[in-house]
Amino acid sequence: MHRRAAALAVPLTAIALAVSSCSSLPEDWRTPAFLSMNDDTLDSRLPQVTGDVGEEPEITFPDIEPPDEEISGVVSKGAGEDALVGADDLVIANVVQYQWTAPGEGEPVEGQSSYENGAPDLIRMDQMPEYITETLVSQPIGSRAVYVFPPLSEEEKTQAESMGQPAPEGASVLVIDMVDRFSKGAVVPGEQSSDGGGDLPTVTQDGHSQPRIEVPDADAPDELEVTPLIEGEGAEVEAGQQVIVQYTGVRWEADENGEHDVFDSSWNQGGIPFDTTIGAGAVIEGWDEGIVGQKVGSRVMLVVPGDLAYGNTEEEAMGAPAGPLVFVVDVLGAYDNPPPPEQEEPAEDAGGDEVAEDPEETEE
Template sequence: MRRRAAALAVPFSAVLLAVTSCGAIPEEWRTPAFMRSDEPEFDERLPTVTGDVGEEPDVEFPSIAPPGEQISGVAHRGAGEGALVRTDDMIVADIVDYQWTGEGEAEKTNSTYDTGTPVLLELAQMNEELTGSLADQPVGSRVVFNFPAQDPAEAASMGQPEPEPGDSVSIVDIRSRFGRGDVVPGEQTTDGGGDGLPTAPDPGHDRPEITIPEDTDPPGGLESTRLIEGDGPEVEAEQQLVVQYTGVTWNDGEVFDSTWDRGGAPATFPIGVGQVIEGWDEGLVGQKVGSRVMLTIPEDLAYGEAAAESGSPEGTLVFVVDILGAVDSPPAPEPEASGEPEASAEPEG
């Protein structure tokens, strides 16, 4: 499905990025309510965080020096939707960062509430000290992290600028989660087909079985069929999508790629920016979140005539895609000032 190998621009906050280097779930995978532990005692060295999850929190720092060690605590345990966050989930979260410089003194350095762009965190890419604090929390929880300042000598050895004095504090609000086995809700109203197109009955929480019509030439252009009509917002270019998908080649109907063959863990990627094949960019932008879409993609919008040279599937491709979520990308960081005076637009004199 990808056009080329490229690192995804997962929008971690600066703090979490430095330290580290969610839909429905099958009923039988849910954790019973009686197995949930009580809210743990909140470490008194952490700042007091109040306010409703989903809104910018009110933060009060204690009149002590920054602890100088990594600690965390649950400021609020959400009601969730019956399923708890797992260590290999993706979560959509709002993050507010502070630099804690002294007794009761701190400065806010970042907030997704200010930009209106929550981040998508892949917990499997994070270390256990972070995931351990987020795992087993319901959606709607608020977790507070304190990170010690990086050692200046270590930063210098890595070619990084001298770290700011004091500890860093990150407040993480869990808005939603995506996990293994997730599919879009809703009833599939068609299996596809018609006019010589493939069919794919509703597979439940399993890999779709896509059937290519016999003795039929593939369509000459991109064909998009909604198997389930979602009721979420329309997908926009430059968003980060979370999907389940299966792809087969028209020539033989064989599966060449599927999230279900990787344990049903959803995939994430940016859409509409040339990071995936053109048929995905054209066929998924404008679809509604919560939709299941069958895409029949001609060769020129897939991997092209030279597909075999790169080991990619050849010819017309057919995908069934569940659009689980779409997350806005954060604004690009403003370029740092060079410190040199700007050239004058008009010559002096």
């Protein structure tokens, strides 16, 4: 289904910055965030985080030097006990990063707040290191966790700078608010009000299994056909958003055995929900045109002509399936992407002319 074979990056900038140049935390940096007593008690060295989950947190740094070990804990537990985070879930979270610079002092890291940029992070739990996931797994959605990562050593600062990364002073602090989760095998709720049929493929599905697509013995339509199978009740998907879906794709044209085998499917990846930016050229045009405007919670069948897919000939497709394609897509979620970084305007002199960035390179 991808236009390109390269894997899509998970937008976890804040978490990547927190660990900076370290590939893993040393064992002696790790300590339990909770002390085993009659009641679970947070480590007193953790910053105090207040405010409602779903809003920018307020943080107070302890009047001590930042600890020299990694500590973490859940500072607010969500009410959704029926929606506990699993070790292989795709978690939607708001993430804010801070630098704890001295006793009682710290500041937010510029540009590292999903509350500020309006776009949550997508955290694939099975791709995160254990020191991130062990605090989040089995917690209900709506929970808030805080992490403290020790200040970098001089060696680590040198290593970070050699890699072109900033070497922040003090400890890095993350606040993670878990908004939603999507587990393996997730599908949209509700029963199909249509299974397609007629001159279009017929779609059946047994529970949470991969949909079965039966292609009729007929010519494929020349135009994109979008057939709702389950009508969702969520917000309409907008161009430029990141969508989370389950999908299955088959060729309209049968192979030499008369079969329409699945050529691409999230179900073939263990039912792990797939995420991508929609309506921006990251996927084939048939997806961009067919999914934008659908409501979250919908299941749709897309019959995509070759010119809106990978092409009509093997040469055009370059290894991808050529000709018309059929997809069944469950639209599980849609979230805004962060805005692109602002480009600095070139400076102008008093006469309104642009000033060269490097005066030494300007001709006399």
